Amino acid sequence: MRSLFLFTASALVLAGCNSADTSDNQVGANAISANSASEMADRGVMADPVATPTDASGYLAKASAGDMFEIESSQALLEKSKDAKLRDFAQMMVKAHQQSTAKVKAAAAEAKLTVASPSLAPDQQMMLDEIEAASADAIDAVYIKNQRIAHNAALALHEGYASTGDTPALKKTAAQIVPVVKEHIAHLEKLPGK
Structure with a gap:
């Protein structure tokens, strides 16, 4: 049951990253703070485009896992946080990543590829566990820290595949x-919590 939920959640997360607002925002890899880059390196999450998969199956696996993490971590925050702005952000993440999952699945179907059930990478599971274990008083800061790490990794993944992907x-x-x-x-x- 949990794996079905995770698959659905990751599908939802991918969709969320593809929300209707696609304005040309100039925030990018250069906007990654030194702390976020350091945290990413400490956790083994590298924004190095060389590490970005160029094969469809590698991209699909990482994109699905990223969406799954975004959905599940946001749902965990919604269970405990009282901060209205953060709750709004988490709800946006669930919706946006559901939408991006749907878009990636549609593109995979167009390319006649099968999307495997998502599975979190060890670093993603560690961050999700940290969020789920956080107290109501601590969850906001833990969630924001891990969202920054995950989004910086997602940016590297999607930019890299958009440039060098095979499909x-x-x-x-x-x-x-x-x-x-x-x-x-x-x-x-x-x-x-910046």
């Missing part, structure tokens, strides 16, 4: 997801 339909979708992820990063920078 045109997925490259196009990855390129469409990039401005949405940048928008989320900009939104995160405005939240408390």
Whole structure:
């Protein structure tokens, strides 16, 4: 049952990163704070485009896992947080990542590819566990920290695949997801706990 939920959640997360607002936001990899980059390196999450998969199956696995993390971590926050702005952000993440999941699945279907059930990477599972274990008083800060890490990794994934991917339909979708992820990063920078 949990794996079905996770699959559905990751599908939802991918969709969320592709929300209707695709304004050209100038926030990008250069906007990653030194702390976020350091945290990413500490957790083994690298924004190095060389590490970005160029094959469709690798991209689909990472994109699905990223969406799953976004949905599940946001749902965990919604169970405990009282902060209205953060709750609004978490609800936006669930919706946006559901939408991006749907877009990636549609692109995979167009390319006649099968999307496997998502599975969180060890670093994603560690961050989700940290969020789920956080007290109501601590969850906001833990969630924001891990959202920054996850979104910076997502930006590197989608930018990298859009540039060097091997499947045109997925490259196009990855390129469409990039401005949405940048928008989320900009939104995160405005939240408390920066």
